[in-house]
Amino acid sequence: MSDAPRRVARVLIDSPLPQLDRLFDYVVPDLLREAAMPGVRVKVPLRTVGRTVEGYLVELGDETDGDRPLSELEEVVSPVEVLPDRLYAHARRVADRAAGSASDVLRLVIPKRMVRAEKAWAAAGPPEAPVVSADALAWARETAAAYPDLESAVAGGERVAVDAPPRPADDVPAWAELLAALAVLTLAQGRSAIVVVPDHRDEAHVLAVLARRVDDAAVVRDDARRSGPERYAGYLRLLAAVPCIVVGNRSSVYAPAHDVGAVLLWDDGDPLLAEPLSPGVHARDAALVRQELQACALVFAGLTRTTDVERLVALGWVRDIPARRRESPRVVLSATREGESRGTRVPSAAFAAAREALTHGPVLVQVARPGYAPVLVCADCRTPARCAQCAGPLRARRPGAVPECAWCGRAAPAWACSSCASQRLRMASSGSERTADELGRAFPNTRVIVSDGEHQVTHVDARPALVIATRGAEPFATGGYRAVILLDGDRMLMTEQLRIAEACLRWWSDAAALAAPGAPVHLVGVAGPAARALATWTQPAYARAELAERAPLHMPPTVRVAAVEGTAAAVAEAIAQLRADVPALTETSILGPVAREDSVRALVRFEYALGRAVAESLRASVVAAALRGRRRRGAPSGQRNTLRVRLDVPDLDL
Template identity: 60%
Template sequence: MTGDPAARPIARILVDSPLPQLDRLFDYEVPKEFAHLVAVGVRVRVPLRSAGRVLDGYVVELAEEEDPTRVLAEIEDVVSRAKVLPPRLHRLARAVADRAAGSAVDVLRLAMPRRMVRAEKTWLASDACDAPVVLGDERARAGEVLAAYPGLADALDASERVAVDAPPGVDDGLPAWTLLIAAAAAHTLAGGRSVVLAVPDHRDLDLVEERVARLVPRSAIVRIDAERPGPDRYAAYLRTLEPAPCVVIGNRSAVYAPVVDLGLTAIWDDGDSLYEEPLAPYAHARDVAVVRQSLDGGALMFGGHTRTSDVERYVAIGFVRDVPAARRLTARVVLGAPQDTPQTGRIPSAAFRAAREALEQGPVLVQVARPGYAPSLVCAECRSPARCTHCGGPLHAPARGATPVCAWCARSAAGWACRTCESTRVRLASSGSERTADELGRAFPGVRIIVADGAHPVREVPDEPALVVATRGAEPLAPRGYRMVLLLDGDRMLQAPELRVGENCLRWWSNAAALAAAGAPVHLVGVTGSVARALATGTHSAYAREQLAERRPLQMPPAVRVARVEGDAAVVEAALDRLRGEVDGLAADAVLGPVPADEQGRRRSRALVRFAYAQGPAVAGSLRAAVVQAAVANRSRKQPKGSGRSRPAPRTLSVRLDLVDPDL
């Protein structure tokens, strides 16, 4: 502020608009009647002359305009005096948007729940929260857990970036890995700093919340969950704005929580696909956490039963420090060939005998690839895939002896005939969770069978003999651990046409094996090679390094960054030409494509751009400028009202950076 009496107070506003050309701050004059209400972070409504309408926005900065000749529009209204956008959150949103070639307001839509007036009024009328206190016994317990990882507590205090291999097994009725995460949170909160814990899904969220509540006061825990009602979500967000430190537990959006004095950001199992944001600007939670740590400080911890190639790249370049456990616990893994005797079917005889013995002591977990009875069918004669005669979708069997049903249009395929050989008989090409349960029920008569998948969610099973058939990621918790874990369909899982199929399979198998009791065997059926050896020997980090080394000469992520450019063919070509001219050092083979992607008669195309991490800011800036240019061109191409001409179709351009699994 200059103190010049002729200067006018102004506010720099970020307007809430999806138009990329509006992704900047606009200056508005502050009317005298709103001078006492306008503050950094409040919601306002402002006119937009170019659009001829009033938009919502956020006050990002306050300043003074000294030029008396400059004409500025005035703020039309102040929505609320609640300061919901602190500078630290806007700074993070701007940095994430710039890295991902997106808009800051799109990032804020992911970070801030929808406004709920009643919850906001209650928060404004309430007193400030008191600083939570972690009791001595809980602090001692947290210290004991962290002591199993030499140097981890010091790394947290020094705000370092670390990668930790979590312990397998079950501890006090909960997975042992939750104790490690909770201990790190309690240690940080006891030091007077806030914590953000991100987990993949709601089941993990429940487990972590229950464990953390045993070490820190319940009042200090803030749960950010998209499945909760709107008022609860907004109230939780408002709590993160309080000056008192807290522990935020949530899914991928939790990494944006604007807590005060961030001391630790921990991401559990960062290889899970649920961390991939499906909305623009598509920033992965792992990347957001790295950006935030560089801005706000605090420690950054990656934990899991396995190691992704992304985190291993960080370790290789010295960006993240590997903190090994003082004593590495690995599962007793047995590798077996499938169907070595006709009597055991899909289960090798050794695993069959081990399952019988384990059932005398408690539950046995059987992991399968897919839910349902028979997820896919083939012709019994020529083995051609069975397809629906109406839409061409794949047929599946919902139950034993049932008429095949199309997975796309849900029509029954009564009277089906193969288009190749005209046979009318089908056979089961794969076994889902329900068919596996049916087979095991006949093989183990008198044993209770429990199915756990998306259609039959089961959180926990009793500690008594039972065969638990679960799809990957849906395995229930056994309070004292499973007496045996049987991993089926491994060869089928590895056949998925994905870049990270080996990493994903190792993660699925390791997470299931971690549910076994101490000393319980883990049988992996029908899989050999490096991924099986990594599971059997516990060398997950070495496998991640191997994957990273294989991708470097192929220029595939995470060895390099990959962007996808998609839209009208002419606009894509213009964007690629601009990119080649503006980014120095871009390799000659950096661009793959463009390839046709015709849609409803429109000539569209898409391309992949591979580039080094050091080129990231230049590539993101060039592609973002191309998106803005296309949007501005669309606006200028609109015909004026009353011209009698039809409005031309918009020439779109979309950009997505950091593809996890590129597919051209």
């Protein structure tokens, strides 16, 4: 018998089952010794399921004690090391913080293998190191110089928050030039930069600026809109030991680029940066973990300041760097004048501003909802009209059309009010299409452009036009809009959400920043702190005030919140175990459980210092519940998952 040590591979199984979220040991057979390297995809036998599964080889080691029975590696799927150490460490830390699985995080980052793309990449050889021209470097330094010490802070790996300039810059927003400039400065130091943006329109703005400043080979676009081969080829480029600039959506925060010097996160308040898939980690939190692990710079940039970032600024964890010269749009709080009807949707001052602006260029009108009449009510008693099948709200797509349900799509030709039996309906709101219809009649011979979920417009020219857009769908106008009118603000604020005022301020600020310098921005029919913050352009001060109000009530983000959902027995057992594991939790820390459609849910509020203990306890309960469900032979798969946990839910009403 040979005394030579045997090679042992530690493998992370690619599986959503929580009980498999650990490293499994396998013997590396002699035939696979050369190919079995850390980071490669492998296939291994899994006795519990009686079949071969895929995974990632994380670590290699030699073992002299050969008495331990171990299975052998089945196959090395590809020689490409798709899971570098830096990515695994990041995914593991993020998963542990969120009581989730590392494989769930990696599934968001590593694309499926594409053999042709892999062969083409291997044949092409390593990419050349990018070179930043003197002109591009001078432009980047001049752009960053608008913020004192920003360039040195990024070069020194600091965490900073900046308020972006609220204006257009030629054919892109000014914020896109700022982020691109910081990325170019990082690349000039021989390090990679990662730019994380909410959606494809923001991505297009940043890519347009970079296309004018650096070679295309230095920029890697990373988003789910690309084809499978394109995305895999881009991922392989990230693995090369050559710096680059990565531009992409929320999962790009994990991009394993070489020697990352800066992570630049745009508009962290946008809900598109919140990952809906397990473990549900926000890009902001993943970026904070990455900065801590890799000592790279982290920049939070936006037109508004979220309470989450402002909390970090107040703690001194993030440094606030204001601009040398404060810029702000010309915001007018527009209300109805004496003699005007209280229900007037566009007051005379805003109407006159739009009429004047249309002689020079386009005018933006922001509305709350798409469609023609998103809300219908009984014409007699004003009871909201509901679908008889699913109780969803009824809507009208055009004047005189049969109402239909916004949830199930069923038509309701014989609708009758449940309160007074009336069959008459009244339009209680105006969507983007109805607003376009009304304003089109008010401004004859004027182009009318609608931009919403069904009519996506990303850019309009400088010719006069009325642009009716829903919140978040506003097109960029060359040279900026000559006037901006923000309608339905009162309706937006009526939504029952903890952060609705913060969200409204972000929607209004994003639209106001599209105005040309000096152009009026009319916020119609809204008063209060959020409106004053917009008018004075003091969003960070508003975030500080919000934090001060939430702290005594123990509302996020002053505390972390975990949602525990599942069967009544599983939730009760998890909460009992949590109380035993974390005795610092008080009686008021647990909210619920309350019954939902087919489960119960409890919320756990806890201080940030208790985060690790709470996550470990809840994760152990999830694994225990999964093992119990697996032993229930014959139970449907949906009933086996008796417990679900999500940390850092943004609102208590989720």
